[in-house]
Amino acid sequence: MNFLNPFFLIGAGVLAVPILIHLVRRERSEIIPFSSLMFLLKIPKRMIRQQMLKNLLLMALRLLLIALLVSVFARPYLVQSATPDGPKSGQGRGVVMLLDNSYSMRYGQNFDKMKSEALSRINALGSGDRMAIVSFNDSAQVVVQPTPDKGKLRAAVDGLEPSFAGTRYFEAFSVADRLLSQFGGQEQNLILISDFQRTGWNRSSRESVIGHDVKAEMVSVGVADSSNIGIDNVSVDATSFVRTYSGRVVARIHNYRRDKEVSVPVALLINDKEEARKNVLVPASGTALAEFSGFDLPLGFVKGKIRIAADDPLPQDNEFLFSIERREKLNVMILDAGRSRQSFLLRTAYTAAPDLPFNVRVGNASAVTVEELGSQEIVIFNDVPRLSDAVRDRAVQARKAGQGQFVILGNTADLRWWETVDGFPAKPLRRVDVSKERGKSIAYLTSYDRNHGIFKRFQGSSRLGLNTAQFFQYIELEPKPGAFALAKFDNGHPALVESPANDRGMLVFASALDNTWNDLPLKPSFVPFMFESARYLAGYNAAKGWYTLGEGIPIIGALEGGTARVVDPSGNQDSVGEGELKSGEQRYYSPSAPGFYELRVGRDRRLLAVNPPSNEGNLEMMIPEDLLAGVQSTEAEARQTGTFVTDDKLEYARQQMGWWYLLLIALIAGIVELYIANTRTQSVRRVG
């Protein structure tokens, strides 16, 4: 038995205290002259002995209680020697070979060298030796379970292919440790063949997973000075509402060479057609940016690529994929109560310029049909009293499928009804007339979340300040749990509330926007505010420009729902999850290779671009011994913490469960002690 916190055992010294007190008091006991001991001597000895025994038992229980508590804090555990009898001669060796097939192994001849080294290790196996093969990238797979069959092992190595995934050494070592434990008393060997890419080692993983008595061989097939040049990152605005792309596509080119700068031609391809080309000079061990803009886009999704013409040993990272969707103008429907000019200012905000990406329709909420409502990207409910049940249900369904909804509360809105709408993010409390309620006539919208998508463009612009607008009346809102108050009045009441992160798609504004309750529509900030709100509402479900391999891609059910299918770069179809993807339901898809994927949900089509992890292009090596030192326990560590035959977590936990049993015994001892002490106290009280 050993202890996790042996310093707590010092507390066992407390055990001596009651014994010492007892002895000291006995030595120093006072002499009391008494008339005669005649009556004291008449007391039956049996009763005194009983009392003394009872007290000795009590003292023993208390000492036991202290000892148990000290032991509990010291956390005892059972230790088994990793190899109780040492490696048994004549049994042969147990070997686990870890083979790196991460993306970076595609560099030059690294993968072939790795295979060659692996085969030579297989050939070197003696009779009685058993070997297991594990291939790893960002995860680890056992390719061959422990076997002495060299043919099977060779075939497994021949069949290995380099992947596009990243590198994580820790996963590989964890699997290796499990396999090594199967070798029992055999001599345990570990072989790692890799390029020892530094980015594959997470320095925070400090847990030792390999026993100190495992003989490890680190075989490096990497190159000390790589001459790789690759594309690190491409930033792209994935949605365009206009033919000529108004955003910027910015590619970052990374030169991993340490010795010289490189001039690289960078090309932008749209649907495999080169649209632009630039030359960038990338410094040694540095990066350079290439920016593209103003190219034309056809309607729908386009396949974008950034390609560099570099002659380096890792050509796969010379191309970076992305997708852009050129969309028609957003369909915005403004529904109001039918009052004259009620939505005039709102409509004006969305049609102020001819190139604004909005098709705006204004209608009476009582007359809108379910079909009309479902075909909109954005619906603005401008101070609408209430909706029919059918329209309301369709609105809820549409919002879950991606429709953005903006609810403006004013004089005619039925606050109690709106509160009951599914997904409505706030509870309207009362109508506030500022001049009557607060003793001053005007409220200002003074605080808003400057990091939120709607308000980002308001930063640094004094002209676009929302705080110049004067509010005379508003509805006091109480955000529901999980909802966010994005903007607030100067008295702290929320002005703009967004639905919770898990049920997004609705914004609620607490004051009418028809120039009656406030003068916000007359302020310069009004148009950008409504524009950004609409962009935010329409784009929250937009796909990213590209994804990294290994990342889960969220897929949300369209308005009608339907079967979710993915067409991979090879043209193979794969369904995402089982059954039909319901409207608003979310699933995740993990692609296995880089390339363009077509995602189909019902009638909805999306194009996804997937790239391999860009950090794999950085082939800087780490010293193999450093890596081994990071995962293999030392002999001293093994002595201190105990080395277990297996690293099975459950077994490990079971061996440390001893303190629970001790605590239980301490509890029982405490109860017995309380009982005995209590009976004794009662007898003393009766005498008193």
Next chain:
Amino acid sequence: MELLARTVVEGFVTGLHQSPYLGFSVDFAEYRQYQPGDEIRRIDWNVYGRSDKLFVKLFEGETNTRVTIILDMSGSMGYGSGEVKKADYAKMLASCLTYFSYHQRDAVGLMIFDEAVRHNVPASRRTGQLHTLLHHIEHAAPTKGTEFKKPLHFLAETLSRRGIVIFISDFYDEPANILAGLKILKAKGNDIMTFHIMDDFELTFPFEDMAQFEDLETTDKLHVIPEYLRNQYLNVIGNHIDALRKGMSAVQIDYTLMNTAKPLDAGLFSYLAARAHTL
């Protein structure tokens, strides 16, 4: 000691409404001015003739009772939890009773004992007897062990006439031994009164901390954890007192348990009651 005894006894007697013993003697004691309620036959008409004032003639009582006080001065009587030890208390009681009896014209004797008889003054009414007795009482001090049989047998042999025997002791012996000696005295026609002198700590055993208890008679020591023994001790001493009380009651011996923490009144009352009964 005489002063002390006089103060206690006279104070005690004055406090009584009427002395039942005054007026049984023929010896003139003093005159007192007549007060309504006095018997007219007691008025001294001669004095009235000389002074025109009514005086009543008072007489002192006289008796031929022999009172023998037996005082235990064994080592255990030297115990006292407070300022007053059991021996002091017993001596005060003995002095008071001696003084009282002497002034009641009784022949008073004294025997002081521990393991053996240390002093024995036979009962007498002679002049100087009171001072002799009080002197012996004053100088008596607790010594070693206790032995009841010897002094009681000795007394039984030496007492020639019956009388009152007052026994003052803490009775640290087996009840059977004590009763055996007393029964012999009782058989000779004596009235026996016993005063059981006990300290308050002996009756309540209020000790808390563990200590070595030293026997004042034998100097033996015993480790005692009072918390453990209190209950049993109180049972044992209670049984002892009950045995004494019942044993003495069975042979018409008066028994009075006296706690040194309380005044002497109880002892004096007991005596007076017994005296009246004797007369």
